[in-house]
Amino acid sequence: MIDTPKANRMHIAIFGKRNVGKSSLINALTGQQIALVSDMAGTTTDPVYKAMELLPVGPVVIIDTAGLDDHGEIGELRVKKTREVMEKSDLALLVFTADDESLSLEKEWYRELHARKIPVIGVINKIDEADAELEVFQTQFDIPFIKVSAKQRTNIGKLKEAIQNHAPADFERPTLLGDIVKSKDIVVLVAPQDIQAPKGRLILPQVQIIRDILDQHALALTVTDGELEDILTALKHDPDLVITDSQVFDKVNKILPNHVPLTSFSILMARYKGDLDVFVQGAKAIDRLQSGDKVLIAEACTHHALKGDIGREKLPVWLAQKTGGTLDVTINAGVDFPDDLTPYKLIVHCGACMFNRKQLMTRLARSEDQQIPITNYGVAIAHIHGMLDRVMRVFKRSEQDWTSKG
Numbered sequence: 001m002i003d004t005p006k007a008n009r010m011h012i013a014i015f016g017k018r019n020v021g022k023s024s025l026i027n028a029l030t031g032q033q034i035a036l037v038s039d040m041a042g043t044t045t046d047p048v049y050k051a052m053e054l055l056p057v058g059p060v061v062i063i064d065t066a067g068l069d070d071h072g073e074i075g076e077l078r079v080k081k082t083r084e085v086m087e088k089s090d091l092a093l094l095v096f097t098a099d100d101e102s103l104s105l106e107k108e109w110y111r112e113l114h115a116r117k118i119p120v121i122g123v124i125n126k127i128d129e130a131d132a133e134l135e136v137f138q139t140q141f142d143i144p145f146i147k148v149s150a151k152q153r154t155n156i157g158k159l160k161e162a163i164q165n166h167a168p169a170d171f172e173r174p175t176l177l178g179d180i181v182k183s184k185d186i187v188v189l190v191a192p193q194d195i196q197a198p199k200g201r202l203i204l205p206q207v208q209i210i211r212d213i214l215d216q217h218a219l220a221l222t223v224t225d226g227e228l229e230d231i232l233t234a235l236k237h238d239p240d241l242v243i244t245d246s247q248v249f250d251k252v253n254k255i256l257p258n259h260v261p262l263t264s265f266s267i268l269m270a271r272y273k274g275d276l277d278v279f280v281q282g283a284k285a286i287d288r289l290q291s292g293d294k295v296l297i298a299e300a301c302t303h304h305a306l307k308g309d310i311g312r313e314k315l316p317v318w319l320a321q322k323t324g325g326t327l328d329v330t331i332n333a334g335v336d337f338p339d340d341l342t343p344y345k346l347i348v349h350c351g352a353c354m355f356n357r358k359q360l361m362t363r364l365a366r367s368e369d370q371q372i373p374i375t376n377y378g379v380a381i382a383h384i385h386g387m388l389d390r391v392m393r394v395f396k397r398s399e400q401d402w403t404s405k406g
Contacts, residue, residue, distance in 0.1 A: 006061055006354075008059070008356070009051060009059040009060050009061045010059070010060045010167060011060070011063060011090045011091070011356055012060050012061070012089070012090065012091045012163065013065060013085050013091075013092050014026060014064055014065060015065055015068060015092055015093070015094050015095065016068060016095030016096065016106075017067050017068050017069045017095075017106075018066075018069055020067075020095045020125055020126070021126055021150050022064055022067075022095050023064055025093070025123065025148070025150040026050070026062055027150070028150040028156045029054065030050070030054065030062065047064065047065050047081055047084075047085050048063070048064040049062075049063055050062045050063075054163070055160070057160070057163055057164050057167060061356075066078035066081065067079075068106070083112075084335070086112065086116055086118065086362075087337075087358070088358050088362070089113075089116075089358060090119075090167070090168055090358050091120075091163065091166065091168065092119070093120075093123050093159075093163075094106060094110060094113070094120050094123065094141075095123045096123065096124045096125070096132075096137065097125055097126045097129075098127065098129075099130055107140065107141075110141055116362070116365075119166050119167070120141075120143045121143060121145075121159075121162050121163065121166055122137060122141055122143045122144065122146070123145070123159060124146070124148070125148055125149070125150055126149060126150075126151070127147045127148065127154065127155075128151055132147060134147065144162055146158050146159045146162050173272050173357070175212060175216075176208065176269075176271075176272050177212045177216060178212070178215075178216055180241070180394055181213060181216045181218045181240070181241060182216065183218060184218065184219065185216075185240035186218070186235065186239045186241075187213050187219065187221070187240060187241045187242075187243065188221045188222075188232075188239040188241070188243070189206065189209065189210065189220060189243050189244075189265075190223060190224070190228055190243070190245060191206050191222055191224060191245060192245050192247065193224050203353075204353045205265040205266070205268070205269050206265060208353070209243060221239070225244075225251055228242075228252060228255050229255055232255070238257065238259070238260050240261065241262075241263070241394060242256055242260055242261065242262045242263075243262075243264060243265060244262065244263075244265070245266075246378040246381045246382070247314060247381070249264060249378075249381050249385055249387065249391075253385065253387050253390070258390070261393060261394040262391055263378075263391045263394045263395075264381075264382070265351065265378070266350070266351040266376060266378030266379075266381075267376065267378035267379055267382070267391060269352060269353055270351060270376040270378060270379060273352045273355060273356075273357050273361075274349075274352065274357070274360045274364055275364055276379075276395070278364055278374065279349075279374065279375045279379045280375075280388070282367075282373035282376075283379050283382075283383040284373070284383075285346045286323075286346065286375070286380060286383055288345070289319065289323040289327065289345060289346060290323065290325060291323060291324070291325020292325065292326065292328060293327055293328065293345040294328045294329075294343050294344045294345060295316075295327050295328070295344060295345060295346050295348065296329075296338070296346070296347045297312070297315060297316070297329060297332065297347075298347060298348070298349045298350065299311050299331070299332065299333040299334070300349075300350050300351075300353065300355045300359075301333070301334065301350075301354040311331065311348075311350060311377070315348060315377065315381070319348075321384075335359075340370075341367060341370045342372065345373075346375070347367055347373070347374040347375070348374075348375055348380050349363065349374060349375070349376050349377070350376075350377050351376065351377060351378070
């Protein structure tokens with residue numbers, strides 16, 4: 001479990017005022033001295049992420065945040081960073097102490113967490129110093145409460161049990177391919193090993209999909225685009241599924257018989273991390289783009305862009321060719337995402353393999369709120385090349401099925 005990628009772990013964020021014992025609570029939950037503890041308020045500045053195994057929950061990322069009541073110019077920046085943590089939180093622990101005189105700040109944060117559909121557990125800490133009447137808190141917050149002493153490890157087991165009981169069941173989909181691949185199926189993966197591929201390694205989506213194929217007891221055969229015709233000739237019958245890098249969609253589509261199911265790594269990740277319906281509907285906006293329109297290309301990770309980069313070079317060219325004009329393309333990389341999306345006519349997002357599902361779904365929700373269409377690399381490329389209907393067939397749906405939902 002320690003090798004589970006961060007993006008596939010449940011993200012548990014701990015919120016509360018300064019000096020309520022958030023860092024001590026993390027150390028108590030983990031049984032390790034992970035977070036720096038001090039009696040001085042404001043010890044935690046920027047959010048701190050720790051990937052670990054939390055029994056009996058499983059692989060998680062614990063996020064320690066700055067105090068909600070931090071003040072001053074720097075303090076406001078810290079609180080802004082803390083608020084951004086909500087975008088990737090699957091579960092929140094809102095920490096109190098018995099001597100809290102005003103709960104207005106916690107109520108404000110609870111309202112935001114509730115609006116984002118993030119489950120919240122109230123934790124009343126430091127009961128070794130002063131006990132608390134649960135009714136005082138329960139009448140003001142419609143959430144479960146656990147009284148603990150992080151310092152003396154009192155009721156930490158009860159808190160873990162509450163985390164287990166209230167963790168969202170859908171924080172991650174159970175499988176990438178389990179509903180479309182069965183035991184003994186032959187799955188051919190087309191993975192171009194060009195300059196973009198990491199030397200000596202496969203990219204994360206390829207690794208995760210190969211693992212998922214093995215979990216389904218199916219057969220994974222991986223080739224480059226140059227060997228696709230060779231593997232098709234060598235097989236006794238057509239493969240049950242072909243999964244390709246979206247960059248060579250057009251080439252693979254021309255080689256592969258039309259009756260063989262085809263999709264891409266990016267589209268599978270879009271379905272796994274986000275909402276494929278939304279991405280397919282968003283691709284329709286490509287047909288409405290006009291010269292001069294602003295397009296946001298969003299990458300989940302920061303990386304050194306090389307020649308032929310899919311997001312920074314190929315997609316802008318393909319979109320411009322489809323539009324028949326010049327587009328104003330902005331590249332957004334990493335965890336930062338514009339608050340105001342209204343200047344853009346379209347957002348094209350990567351497969352988000354480095355994000356957890358909550359993070360990507362938050363971006364989809366923000367796009368929907370501002371009525372800006374959003375699509376995904378693989379979906380966009382398939383649409384541009386006129387083959388979106390084909391790559392949807394593997395999900396036993398047609399392009400028209402998604403269009404009719406919009």
